[in-house]
Amino acid sequence: MRMKYKSKLIILLTHSDTYCEKIKKEKDWKNLCRDSLNDNKNDLLKHMNQIVTEKYKSNFIMNENDVFHISLDDYIKITDEEIIKNLNDRQKRLYDKGDDEDKKTLIETIKEGLNKNNQNETKDYTINELNVLDKNKIIEKLKEILPSQYHSVFNSN
Numbered sequence: 001m002r003m004k005y006k007s008k009l010i011i012l013l014t015h016s017d018t019y020c021e022k023i024k025k026e027k028d029w030k031n032l033c034r035d036s037l038n039d040n041k042n043d044l045l046k047h048m049n050q051i052v053t054e055k056y057k058s059n060f061i062m063n064e065n066d067v068f069h070i071s072l073d074d075y076i077k078i079t080d081e082e083i084i085k086n087l088n089d090r091q092k093r094l095y096d097k098g099d100d101e102d103k104k105t106l107i108e109t110i111k112e113g114l115n116k117n118n119q120n121e122t123k124d125y126t127i128n129e130l131n132v133l134d135k136n137k138i139i140e141k142l143k144e145i146l147p148s149q150y151h152s153v154f155n156s157n
Contacts, residue, residue, distance in 0.1 A: 012138070013040055013069045020122040033122075034130055041067050068141065069132040071123065080107050 020033040045062055052058050084107070087095055095106055126132040133141060139154045 013037075013044065013067065020126055024122055030125060030129070033126070037069055037126075037130060037132075041069070068138065069126075069130070070138045071126060071132050071134055078111065083107050083110050 019036065020029065023029045023032050023036075026032055041064065044067060045064065049061050052060055052062070084095065091106065091110075095103055098106065127134055143151050143154060
């Protein structure tokens with residue numbers, strides 16, 4: 001495809017925010033996260049370039065701009081059942097009295113509140129500081145690189 005359409009080759013490394021969340025208890029977790037993501041990218045580049053040059057006898061060398069870290073995880077993953085189970089007394093009364101739309105609104109409001117608190121510090125750090133791409137940004141990046149005939153696959157929800 002690279003030769004045919006003269007487009008970049010893209011390699012995606014996923015779930016970087018999940019890794020950072022796992023090491024968050026470390027004092028210097030932000031630097032560890034950054035260094036690990038960079039090491040992963042460099043190891044991948046070295047490996048891919050070795051395969052291309054040795055196996056395919058090509059002089060095409062990938063560079064750092066061909067590799068993107070992306071985060072496919074949504075912010076907080078919590079089920080509606082978990083939220084309902086943990087409602088306080090006041091919220092439980094509101095939930096029980098409400099119709100389906102009221103119940104849905106209450107659950108969405110609680111989810112939004114969870115997403116704004118500290119539980120998403122790693123996701124915010126990886127996206128804002130380390131330039132990890134979220135779902136929307138990776139679609140924008142792919143549309144920049146891929147020929148326009150492939151853009152329609154990104155238009156559905």
